[in-house]
Amino acid sequence: MSTAASRRRPATIHDVAREAGVSRGTVSRVLNGGHYVSPTAKAAVDAAIRRTGYVVNRHARSLITGRSDSVAFLLTEPQERFFEDPNFNVLLRACTQALAAQDIPLLLMIAGTEDERRRNLRYIEAGHVDGVLLVSSHSGDPVVARLHEAGVPVVACGKPLGQTARIGYVAADDREGARDMVRHLYASGRRRIATVTGPLDTPGGVERLAGYRETLAEFGLPADETLIATGDYSRASGEDAAHALLERAPDIDAVFVASDLMAQGVLDALSRAGRKVPEDIAVGGFDDSPAALSSRPSLTTIRQPWDRISTEMVRTLLARIAGEDPATVILPTHLVRRESA
Amino acid sequence: MSTAASRRRPATIHDVAREAGVSRGTVSRVLNGGHYVSPTAKAAVDAAIRRTGYVVNRHARSLITGRSDSVAFLLTEPQERFFEDPNFNVLLRACTQALAAQDIPLLLMIAGTEDERRRNLRYIEAGHVDGVLLVSSHSGDPVVARLHEAGVPVVACGKPLGQTARIGYVAADDREGARDMVRHLYASGRRRIATVTGPLDTPGGVERLAGYRETLAEFGLPADETLIATGDYSRASGEDAAHALLERAPDIDAVFVASDLMAQGVLDALSRAGRKVPEDIAVGGFDDSPAALSSRPSLTTIRQPWDRISTEMVRTLLARIAGEDPATVILPTHLVRRESA
DNA sequence: TTCTCTACTGTGAACGCTCACAGATGCATG
DNA sequence: CATGCATCTGTGAGCGTTCACAGTAGAGAA
Numbered sequence: 001m002s003t004a005a006s007r008r009r010p011a012t013i014h015d016v017a018r019e020a021g022v023s024r025g026t027v028s029r030v031l032n033g034g035h036y037v038s039p040t041a042k043a044a045v046d047a048a049i050r051r052t053g054y055v056v057n058r059h060a061r062s063l064i065t066g067r068s069d070s071v072a073f074l075l076t077e078p079q080e081r082f083f084e085d086p087n088f089n090v091l092l093r094a095c096t097q098a099l100a101a102q103d104i105p106l107l108l109m110i111a112g113t114e115d116e117r118r119r120n121l122r123y124i125e126a127g128h129v130d131g132v133l134l135v136s137s138h139s140g141d142p143v144v145a146r147l148h149e150a151g152v153p154v155v156a157c158g159k160p161l162g163q164t165a166r167i168g169y170v171a172a173d174d175r176e177g178a179r180d181m182v183r184h185l186y187a188s189g190r191r192r193i194a195t196v197t198g199p200l201d202t203p204g205g206v207e208r209l210a211g212y213r214e215t216l217a218e219f220g221l222p223a224d225e226t227l228i229a230t231g232d233y234s235r236a237s238g239e240d241a242a243h244a245l246l247e248r249a250p251d252i253d254a255v256f257v258a259s260d261l262m263a264q265g266v267l268d269a270l271s272r273a274g275r276k277v278p279e280d281i282a283v284g285g286f287d288d289s290p291a292a293l294s295s296r297p298s299l300t301t302i303r304q305p306w307d308r309i310s311t312e313m314v315r316t317l318l319a320r321i322a323g324e325d326p327a328t329v330i331l332p333t334h335l336v337r338r339e340s341a
Numbered sequence: 342m343s344t345a346a347s348r349r350r351p352a353t354i355h356d357v358a359r360e361a362g363v364s365r366g367t368v369s370r371v372l373n374g375g376h377y378v379s380p381t382a383k384a385a386v387d388a389a390i391r392r393t394g395y396v397v398n399r400h401a402r403s404l405i406t407g408r409s410d411s412v413a414f415l416l417t418e419p420q421e422r423f424f425e426d427p428n429f430n431v432l433l434r435a436c437t438q439a440l441a442a443q444d445i446p447l448l449l450m451i452a453g454t455e456d457e458r459r460r461n462l463r464y465i466e467a468g469h470v471d472g473v474l475l476v477s478s479h480s481g482d483p484v485v486a487r488l489h490e491a492g493v494p495v496v497a498c499g500k501p502l503g504q505t506a507r508i509g510y511v512a513a514d515d516r517e518g519a520r521d522m523v524r525h526l527y528a529s530g531r532r533r534i535a536t537v538t539g540p541l542d543t544p545g546g547v548e549r550l551a552g553y554r555e556t557l558a559e560f561g562l563p564a565d566e567t568l569i570a571t572g573d574y575s576r577a578s579g580e581d582a583a584h585a586l587l588e589r590a591p592d593i594d595a596v597f598v599a600s601d602l603m604a605q606g607v608l609d610a611l612s613r614a615g616r617k618v619p620e621d622i623a624v625g626g627f628d629d630s631p632a633a634l635s636s637r638p639s640l641t642t643i644r645q646p647w648d649r650i651s652t653e654m655v656r657t658l659l660a661r662i663a664g665e666d667p668a669t670v671i672l673p674t675h676l677v678r679r680e681s682a
Numbered sequence: 683t684t685c686t687c688t689a690c691t692g693t694g695a696a697c698g699c700t701c702a703c704a705g706a707t708g709c710a711t712g
Numbered sequence: 713c714a715t716g717c718a719t720c721t722g723t724g725a726g727c728g729t730t731c732a733c734a735g736t737a738g739a740g741a742a
Contacts (some may be wrong), residue, residue: 010468012728023692028730036690055467059409060728062400064697073449089430096449100457105448105464108414108437116441123446126396127351235635264635291635294576294605353698364722369700377720401698405727 011052020048031056071104071317072129074120076111076136076143086289087306088135091157094310095133102318106133117143125150131317133157153320155313159203168326170312172304174204177333178211181256181284181302184335186219190254190282194227196241196266198258205230208258208286227252231262238265246273253281254341260285260292263299267340282341297339305331352393361389372397412445412658413470415461417452417477417484427630428647429476432498435651436474443659447474458484466491472658474498494661496654500544509667511653513645515545518674519552522597522625522643525676527560531595531623535568537582537607539599546571549599549627568593572603579606587614594622595682601626601633604640608681623682638680646672 017027022041029037030045037045048054062068073095096106107129111117121143124132131153136143147154148167156169185193195212198205209228216223226248231237238257242265245252257263263285267277275281277297285292285301292299312329320326358368363382370378371386378386389395403409414436437447448470452458462484465473472494477484488495489508497510526534536553539546550569557564567589572578579598583606586593598604604626608618616622618638626633626642633640653670661667 013730014728024729025692025731026690029691032730038690041691055463057404057467057728058469059400059403060697061730062697063398063404063699063728064730066697068400070448086427092449093451096451097453097457100451100460103460105450105469107411107446108433108449109446110434110437110441112438116438119441119444122396126398128399128446294632354700355698365699366701366722367720370721373700377718379720382720398698401727402700403727404698404729405700407727 010057011054012057013054015052016045016048016054019052020044066127068128068130069104070107070129071099071131071133072107072109072120072124073133074109074111074124074135074143076117076134076141086291087287087304090306091135091310094307095314098311098314111143121146124152131155131321133313133317134160136160153317155317155320155326157309157313159207161201161203161206166326168316168320168328170309170316170329170331171203172309172333173330174207174333175211175214177286177302177304177335178208178256178258179215180333180335181286181300182212182215184300184337185254185256185282185284185341186215186221188282188341191221192227192249192252193221193254193256194229194245194249194252196238196245196255196257196262197228197230198262199232200230204286205258208256212256224249231258231265233259233261235261235265235268238262239269240265242266242269243273246270246275254284255281256284256286258286260287260289260295260299260301263301263340264291264295267295267297267299278339278341284341288336292336292338295340300338300341301336303334303336305333351398352395353398354395356393357386357389357395360393361385407468409469409471410445411448411470412440412472412474412655413448413450413461413465414474415450415452415465415476415484417458417475417482427632428628428645431647432476432651435648436655439652439655452484462487465493472496472662474654474658475501477501494658496658496661496667498650498654500548502542502544502547507667509657509661509669511650511657511670511672512544513650513674514671515548515674516552516555518627518643518645518676519549519597519599520556521674521676522627522641523553523556525641525678526595526597526623526625526682527556527562529623529682532562533568533590533593534562534595534597535570535586535590535593537579537586537596537598537603538569538571539603540573541571545627546599553597565590572599572606574600574602576602576606576609579603580610581606583607583610584614587611587616595625596622597625597627599627601628601630601636601640601642604642604681605632605636608636608638608640619680619682625682629677633677633679636681641679641682642677644675644677646674 013024013027017024021044026037026041027045029035030042034042058069073092099106109120111120124147132147134154134156144160144167154167156167158171159169160167182193195209197209200206213223229241229244231241255266257266263283266283270277270281277283285299288301288303292301308331316327316329354365354368358365362385367378367382368386370376371383375383399410414433440447450461452461465488473488475495475497485501485508495508497508499512500510501508523534536550538550541547554564570582570585572582596607598607604624607624611618611622618624626640629642629644633642649672657668657670
């Protein structure tokens with residue numbers, strides 16, 4: 001019986017109306033907040049919905065409202081960079097769940113190739129989603145401009161670089177996080193503090209370097225460019241950067257590395273060069289990824305509040321869709337002390 | 342001008358028809374394969390579509406066809422287990438892209454809590470998606486039965502355990518992979534080969550253990566239950582299991598570990614116990630995750646063809662949606678030789 | 683009583699598309 | 713010349729919802 005019922009053509013708003021002894025309009029009103037509906041009518045409709053197992057047909061609703069009641073999670077990052085980042089998982093999961101709580105499905109879109117980018121933009125610009133959660137940190141991304149131009153509500157994860165367009169975003173306070181780490185290194189007596197930066201076309205790369213510079217200046221340490229090496233967030237690039245630093249400035253006693261993955265590479269290089277961590281050289285990472293815990297020694301690092309970033313992104317996007325102006329949300333980071341510094 | 346155009350109410354099939362000087366029906370036919378359309382009419386419609394920037398309204402289409410032209414990726418795994426698994430990223434990404442190639446959006450659904458499960462099932466059973474890519478390896482999952490009962494096309498990742506319902510799935514050949522590894526250990530002269538299994542309510546856990554047992558029997562090695570320890574795929578559980586094994590059977594010269602993450606824990610425990618890898622004890626992992634490459638020594642492991650698994654899942658699901666019977670696809674694994682064995 | 687206002691309810695008309703059907707044309711066949 | 717068939721085209725209906733509007737009933741004010 002129940003199987004037969006569930007197999008049968010699903011109940012429509014008509015069925016519910018008939019079952020409850022009211023009109024379609026009343027059922028619709030109950031469905032959309034229940035204003036201007038008498039308590040008796042509402043009760044009858046609720047009961048009828050339960051009896052018939054009615055679920056609203058979102059296509060029919062969308063057709064007339066123009067809304068899709070869905071949101072895209074768009075990743076325009078080169079895949080290798082972000083998809084392997086464990087933080088990405090947290091971000092994606094938390095966004096999905098925050099949206100699910102409002103009954104809004106998340107459409108996952110990946111724009112790796114040029115073809116995929118065209119497809120996804122086409123889909124979004126056609127109005128098939130109400131808004132976009134954008135993960136795209138490299139600068140000059142044409143997608144940001146296109147979305148803005150199309151008037152689609154967008155909230156980015158991290159500050160969209162090189163965009164004149166005013167677009168809302170949610171980010172961790174990278175600069176302050178970097179300052180925290182450098183202050184920590186200074187407080188433990190280090191005075192020749194080097195850094196391995198991320199790519200300088202990403203907000204994280206730029207901001208963390210800025211925080212490093214500012215803190216050095218704050219403590220009156222000389223701004224020595226030989227202490228700065230650039231990486232690309234990969235483990236291998238961290239290793240290379242550490243080699244370069246050791247050659248250029250053998251007397252360093254600390255390294256602030258802009259990501260845990262690169263910090264792992266730095267640890268490899270230092271151990272190969274016979275430098276002890278943290279005795280000879282202290283190492284500070286960024287991200288608090290699983291790698292930070294599994295490396296030997298474990299990494300002192302900066303934790304980004306990914307769960308809060310996610311919920312804020314969703315909250316901000318929903319507000320934007322509801323008509324509010326784009327907002328910027330900056331969230332504080334936390335220093336996590338472990339063995340490496 | 343172009344901004345004004347893109348801001349204007351989007352073109353409908355009527356606009357295209359008028360622009361091309363044909364009827365709605367003809368435009369619709371062009372949109373759906375172009376059968377029974379003259380070359381001239383088709384050319385006119387194509388041109389009109391380009392000029393008007395027309396994109397089909399999927400809601401209107403779905404309303405009448407009953408299809409949604411979208412697919413759900415449903416994760417009913419306890420989050421910590423699967424969402425941290427780097428293979429999961431590959432799976433999700435490859436599925437998304439394989440679907441995108443057919444212009445089918447992927448809806449990400451996470452059923453962690455009971456509430457989320459109800460929500461997602463409600464959504465799926467209401468017919469809002471055409472099919473489901475299911476990731477749920479623990480046995481007795483009521484979701485599998487519910488979906489099957491509702492008649493929704495489903496393809497699972499890995500064999501759904503404890504399900505009488507005939508449901509299609511795609512999986513790596515876990516058993517044969519385990520056999521490959523044990524054979525490899527045997528071939529390198531090991532004779533006291535222990536194993537750390539995954540959870541035995543997962544297909545991977547069960548199958549890999551079976552492969553281990555079979556291969557031991559094949560070589561005439563005694564089936565010694567003290568050589569078997571159970572883990573839960575976490576690094577810590579690998580460490581615990583290794584301690585237990587060393588205590589129960591100190592003379593082991595090899596361990597086949599059912600996941601790389603656990604194998605990392607095993608390496609930790611062995612190094613702490615003063616056993617050298619691979620000299621004293623060889624260690625074989627499973628998954629070929631990034632951890633396999635970053636551990637010291639690097640892990641000899643079994644690679645699962647996640648990219649192929651993804652594309653096969655999508656292919657199979659699409660076929661299922663098109664009316665074909667559920668299919669089972671088993672894909673071969675590969676031994677990756679590194680330092681640990 | 684009569685009027686006005688508020689709370690509530692029902693009814694057609696859309697939304698943009700596909701589908702079934704009817705009609706038209708051209709060509710080969712009887 | 714009539715018939716059949718395949719190819720092509722246009723038209724009306726309807727998918728399930730929301731929205732605007734018209735209408736009713738009851739309470740309170742004049």
